[in-house]
Amino acid sequence: MxxxxxxxxxxxxxxxxxxxxxxxxxxxxxxxxxxxxxxxxxxxxxxxxxxxxxxxxxxxxxxxxxxxxxxxxxxxxxxxxRTERPAGLRPYVEQAFSSSAVTIDFAGFSSETLHGALQEPMDKIRVGRLTPTSITVRILVPDMAVPQAAPVRREDCGDDERLRARMHDIMVGYARSIRDSMSELSHLGLVPETRVDVRVHSGTQFFKLYVVNQEDAFFGYYPIKANKVVAQGEAIEIFDLVGKDTVLFHYSVNDNESSSGTQQVQQARMWFDSVWETIARGYDLDGH
CATH class of the missing domain: 1.10.10.10 (Winged helix-like DNA-binding domain superfamily/Winged helix DNA-binding domain)
Structure with a gap:
């Protein structure tokens, strides 16, 4: 070499x-x-x-x-x-932005981790260190207008509209911030084309998935843990999906079509597209 x-x-x-x-x-x-x-x-x-x-x-x-x-x-x-290993998302996202056309598909409970991982590459775009010509982000999250398996009240595992409203606000906040940041890059003439789409589905999301530039997939589980949150001014003991420190396993496409990494990425893309194109529904972040 x-x-x-x-x-x-x-x-x-x-x-x-x-x-x-x-x-x-x-x-x-x-x-x-x-x-x-x-x-x-x-x-x-x-x-x-x-x-x-x-x-x-x-x-x-x-x-x-x-x-x-x-x-x-x-x-x-x-x-x-081995391509299957615990991995940090941030460096791979930053590397993805060195490509001309950047695509990121995310499925999960909220887009908090994705929001954090995007900050450094966007800063580098603003100062001219990264120069992609297009960025497309698709965000697939649960529909908090309907009951979910979690979060639920700890005392009886019952649905609570206040908990769903809280999660809805968290999801919308991060997704809207991602969209607005991408729009800013476009309006400033730094990236000719940007697009952020959000769709929701009725099922509870027990795992998170990222597909980056169609070549790298990151997968991790959301454990259910006891938690205490404040919703509409009241402290509530809940069972919650906790994903901030989730271990992500990384898979990469390589020259061997039959390799585990290549097949994992292909299946991740297939799963995401199948949900996106069938049972997922478009969501307006501005509530229009």
Whole structure:
């Protein structure tokens, strides 16, 4: 393998180790360094990037924490072979925005995590570091106008309109913020075409799913936990779907059509499109 890193952005104000980790991570995600391949030595990476050995070591530790590489004593650092692993969503979303046409499909209980993951790439678009020509986001969430399996009152597992109204407001708030941020990028002339669509369905969403640029899928479960919330001015003990710290498992399309990663992404896309095109209904975030 002959690996030559992309030139680092001289205007990037992140610490050097983050810049190196981002560069190597991008090379791994785009298969410029393939699964199972060995990374260049610490000495070679030091020469390539022009940073101290300690900086390179810190960057590699971050990549290992992220689950992209594994260090083998006496052998070096290797890209992980498996695509099924707990993964952080943010770096993959940011990498997706280096493409010309960006697509993100999300199915879940609310779009809070997606909202957070979009902030950094949108900031980079605003300062000209990322320049996609189109962004399309589809958000698929439960219809809080009808009873759900959760959230429910803890005392009797009963439906409570106040809990559904609270979740509705949370969902609408994050989805509207995503839409407005995308519209701003378009109005400012930074991204020629942006589109955010929201649809709802009657079933309770017990898992979250992201499909990024049709090539990467992230899947995680919502555990049910006891919680206490305030709804319409009253504290209520509930059983709640908790997803903020959900472990996401990552699957990627690769050259092997029969590989687990490729099939998982294909099935995720099929499932999302089947629900989106059949039982899901369009939702107006402005309530018109």
């Amino acid at each position: 002959t690996f030559a890193p992309e030139p680092l952005d001289p205007d990037d104000d992140r610490p050097p180790y983050e810049q190196v980790a981002s560069s190597l991570g991008a090379a791994i995600r785009t298969r410029r360094i393939g699964p199972g391949e060995k990374l260049p030595s610490h000495k070679a990476l030091t020469e390539m990037y022009g940073f101290a050995r300690a900086t390179i070591q810190r960057a590699l530790r971050d990549l290992e924490d992220e689950g992209l590489v594994v260090s083998r004593k006496g052998s070096g650092v290797f890209v992980r072979n």
